[in-house]
Amino acid sequence: MRVSPVHILAVDDDATNRLMLRGSLEAQGYRVTTAEDGLEAYEIASSEKVNLIISDWNMPKMDGIKLCRAVRKLHTDHYTYFILLTSRNSKEEIVSGLEAGADDYIAKPFDPAELSTRVKVGIRTSALDTRDAAIFALAKLAESRDPETGAHLERVQNYSRLLTIRLVEFGLWPDQLDSDFVRLMYSTSPLHDIGKVAIPDSILLKPGHLTDEEFNIMKTHTTIGAETLAAVLEKYSQVPYLEMAHDIALHHHERWDGSGYPHGLSEEDIPLSARIMAVADVYDALVSKRVYKNAMEHNVALSIIRDGSGTHFDPKIVEAFLTLTDDVQDIRIRYDDPEPPRLAA
Numbered sequence: 001m002r003v004s005p006v007h008i009l010a011v012d013d014d015a016t017n018r019l020m021l022r023g024s025l026e027a028q029g030y031r032v033t034t035a036e037d038g039l040e041a042y043e044i045a046s047s048e049k050v051n052l053i054i055s056d057w058n059m060p061k062m063d064g065i066k067l068c069r070a071v072r073k074l075h076t077d078h079y080t081y082f083i084l085l086t087s088r089n090s091k092e093e094i095v096s097g098l099e100a101g102a103d104d105y106i107a108k109p110f111d112p113a114e115l116s117t118r119v120k121v122g123i124r125t126s127a128l129d130t131r132d133a134a135i136f137a138l139a140k141l142a143e144s145r146d147p148e149t150g151a152h153l154e155r156v157q158n159y160s161r162l163l164t165i166r167l168v169e170f171g172l173w174p175d176q177l178d179s180d181f182v183r184l185m186y187s188t189s190p191l192h193d194i195g196k197v198a199i200p201d202s203i204l205l206k207p208g209h210l211t212d213e214e215f216n217i218m219k220t221h222t223t224i225g226a227e228t229l230a231a232v233l234e235k236y237s238q239v240p241y242l243e244m245a246h247d248i249a250l251h252h253h254e255r256w257d258g259s260g261y262p263h264g265l266s267e268e269d270i271p272l273s274a275r276i277m278a279v280a281d282v283y284d285a286l287v288s289k290r291v292y293k294n295a296m297e298h299n300v301a302l303s304i305i306r307d308g309s310g311t312h313f314d315p316k317i318v319e320a321f322l323t324l325t326d327d328v329q330d331i332r333i334r335y336d337d338p339e340p341p342r343l344a345a
Contacts, residue, residue, distance in 0.1 A: 010034045011041040011055040024112045038062025042070050050080050052122045057086035065100045072101040081122035101179045151335040153190040158331045159280035161186040166320045188245040192252050195225025207291045222262050226250035247271035252278050257311045275314040279321050
């Protein structure tokens with residue numbers, strides 16, 4: 001039998017259950033790795049690409065809920081579908097699993113036919129990585145006109161996901177924030193500046209300050225990007241990732257006090273995704289070197305973000321961001337832009 005490229009991690013502290021899971025999944029052609037507790041599973045998920053995790057809820061050392069939360073915080077370049085295997089079937093317990101970031105659950109003892117169906121659903125969802133890769137490639141193409149931006153997209157993508165997860169943990173905007181929102185935020189954030197593809201080089205790459213006229217042209221990257229995505233939405237209506245991408249592209253330069261652009265929206269009239277993106281984008285702009293400025297120190301940038309709370313930024317989002325300073329610093333260092341090569345004298 002041809003082995004599927006899909007990598008499934010089956011986690012259970014009961015050896016018999018692990019054996020049954022492995023046997024059932026391998027019979028369908030999947031590549032299967034097993035772990036006997038959450039800590040072992042976390043180490044595997046941290047070091048290998050895992051497409052789907054099936055985890056028991058009750059385990060020693062790290063249970064399925066804690067494992068799920070830990071996996072959702074990993075800085076990976078792919079989405080891992082998470083299925084909880086549990087005998088807990090009350091509404092409250094199921095909701096708590098989903099709030100932790102689980103995508104689905106299977107009752108114990110599991111039925112092989114149900115397991116097969118649930119896994120196929122998970123694989124179809126994981127296949128969205130292909131869509132995400134296309135989105136990222138499109139954003140990179142637009143960004144390539146400005147070589148100084150380096151790994152900006154990778155950084156803001158990870159900042160925004162980390163920040164959105166923290167907002168979920170804080171219990172903010174529960175009617176909007178869930179694991180789907182986190183996934184969409186990560187996928188669509190690279191498109192925030194796609195409209196810059198239409199900005200002339202003389203403005204986009206200008207080493208000095210822009211004139212008022214030039215700045216007005218630069219500001220049109222928000223509406224140009226949004227119009228491009230709106231045109232796609234006309235053909236593929238009610239596609240969540242396109243709707244979020246449109247909101248981010250159009251509104252990530254709005255300000256909490258209404259002094260931003262293009263529409264001067266204020267407070268919660270600004271879409272939540274754009275308010276999150278604003279903090280991630282500004283922080284990265286501050287700590288990154290550009291043709292017109294030097295990079296700021298991490299602590300200086302944090303001070304500016306803090307001072308912008310209630311004027312530039314949503315105060316609740318700033319509060320959450322400031323609890324993530326070490327993690328943000330880790331992302332910045334991980335995706336640091338290399339120094340340009342020195343020319344021989």
